[in-house]
Amino acid sequence: MTLRWTVPALLSACAAVAGAAPVAQDSFIPLWPHGAPGSEGHANESERLEGGSYVHNVHNPSLAISPADPARANGAAIVIVPGGGHRMLVFQNEGMVPARALNRYGITTFVLKYRLAREPGSTYTIEGDAAADARRAIRWVRAHARDYRVDPHRIGIMGFSAGGELVSLVADNPAPSASAAGDAIDRESARPDFQVLVYPGPLGIPGKAVAGAPPAFIAAGSVDTCCAPPSLALYGQLRDAGVSAELHMFADTDHGFNLAMHNDRISIQHWPDRLADWLSDGGWLVAKR
Numbered sequence: 001m002t003l004r005w006t007v008p009a010l011l012s013a014c015a016a017v018a019g020a021a022p023v024a025q026d027s028f029i030p031l032w033p034h035g036a037p038g039s040e041g042h043a044n045e046s047e048r049l050e051g052g053s054y055v056h057n058v059h060n061p062s063l064a065i066s067p068a069d070p071a072r073a074n075g076a077a078i079v080i081v082p083g084g085g086h087r088m089l090v091f092q093n094e095g096m097v098p099a100r101a102l103n104r105y106g107i108t109t110f111v112l113k114y115r116l117a118r119e120p121g122s123t124y125t126i127e128g129d130a131a132a133d134a135r136r137a138i139r140w141v142r143a144h145a146r147d148y149r150v151d152p153h154r155i156g157i158m159g160f161s162a163g164g165e166l167v168s169l170v171a172d173n174p175a176p177s178a179s180a181a182g183d184a185i186d187r188e189s190a191r192p193d194f195q196v197l198v199y200p201g202p203l204g205i206p207g208k209a210v211a212g213a214p215p216a217f218i219a220a221g222s223v224d225t226c227c228a229p230p231s232l233a234l235y236g237q238l239r240d241a242g243v244s245a246e247l248h249m250f251a252d253t254d255h256g257f258n259l260a261m262h263n264d265r266i267s268i269q270h271w272p273d274r275l276a277d278w279l280s281d282g283g284w285l286v287a288k289r
Contacts, residue, residue: 028062028113031136036061037182038129039115047113055089055113061133063140064111066099067148074106074285075151078196079137082111083161083256086118086126093258094160094198098272101259105276106285108148112137114166126203127169134159134166135175135190142188154284156194156214160258161227164200168234171195171214172207194284196275197231199255205230210237215244217278219271221253246278 035043042059049055067073080102082094089095091111099109114133117124124130138157145152159167171192192214199220207213216238220231228249238245250257250267260269279285 028064029140031061031063031133031140032182035059036115036129036133036136038124050088053090053092054084055091056087056116056119058089058113058115061115061136062113063137064096064099064113065148066096066103066109066111068103068106068108070149072104072106073108073149075149075287076105076107076154076279076284077141077145077148077150077156078102078107078109079134079141079155079157079192080109080111081114081134081137081157081159081163081166083159083163083199083201084116086116086130086162088116088119089113090160090258093261094163097259097261098158098160101272105279107279108150110137110141112163126165131166131169132176134170136185138170138190138192139185139188143185151288153288154193156196156284157192158196158198159200160198161256162201164197164227165203165205167192167195167197168200168204168207171216172210172234172237173204174209194279194282197234199224199227199257200230200234201227202230205234206237207234210234210241210243213238213241213243215282217246217248217275219248219250219274221255221257222249222251223253224255226255244282248274 039059045059048057080099082089082091084090095111099111102109115124115129117126141155142152157167194215196217218231218235220228235245235247257263257268
């Protein structure tokens with residue numbers, strides 16, 4: 001049996017989350033217990049929150065965990081990667097709002113704070129540090145699957161805009177050369193079981209390892225000059241490689257529609273239901289036997 005939620009109920013939940021207070025700092029679990037490799041010189045620096053929604057100055061990557069209600073939890077998990085151009089994190093509208101919405105489908109969610117390579121003065125790289133944070137997040141969830149009643153074989157990753165670039169770098173491109181595992185978490189697989197890209201940026205697309213890529217759901221606006229072309233390109237690549245993929249291009253829609261927080265188009269209000277349909281059709285919302 002799969003759970004279905006009406007669009008009004010989902011949007012009502014999203015609106016409630018949008019007005020909620022930011023997640024408390026002590027609710028975040030660091031991905032590395034002693035700090036991220038390469039961030040040692042920033043150990044004493046604090047993150048900066050702008051306008052209650054936008055996060056800056058991330059040096060200790062972490063996860064905000066939002067468990068599904070036990071009454072409807074089905075064992076699926078999604079790591080959510082907010083966008084922000086690698087200059088900031090759109091943490092509410094592309095992080096916690098979708099996290100709480102996905103909870104209604106029985107999915108336990110993990111919202112990632114990753115290092116920002118294009119923030120002024122940053123010494124990080126997207127392909128190196130930010131992508132490493134995304135891989136570590138998947139490994140962390142897989143290593144702690146039992147703690148959160150998550151199926152380690154139904155862990156997906158979902159990214160918006162710049163976060164979508166990290167999804168593609170992790171899911172559709174070769175993993176970096178293996179190095180000695182720093183801890184038990186590093187020995188877990190960083191490959192997501194499925195991928196969700198919402199108006200993904202161009203970095204990482206075309207993918208260089210699409211033949212082994214996980215199933216994909218891709219959504220973008222048709223007039224998005226940044227991110228419509230990479231969405232189309234990745235879909236074509238995956239289709240030609242025989243990878244299960246679904247593409248939604250929304251007419252007359254530009255970038256940054258998130259979960260319709262600032263867009264009243266009916267198609268955009270309904271797009272989360274298309275994702276729920278895809279997750280259900282793919283069997284991701286049902287325990288494997």
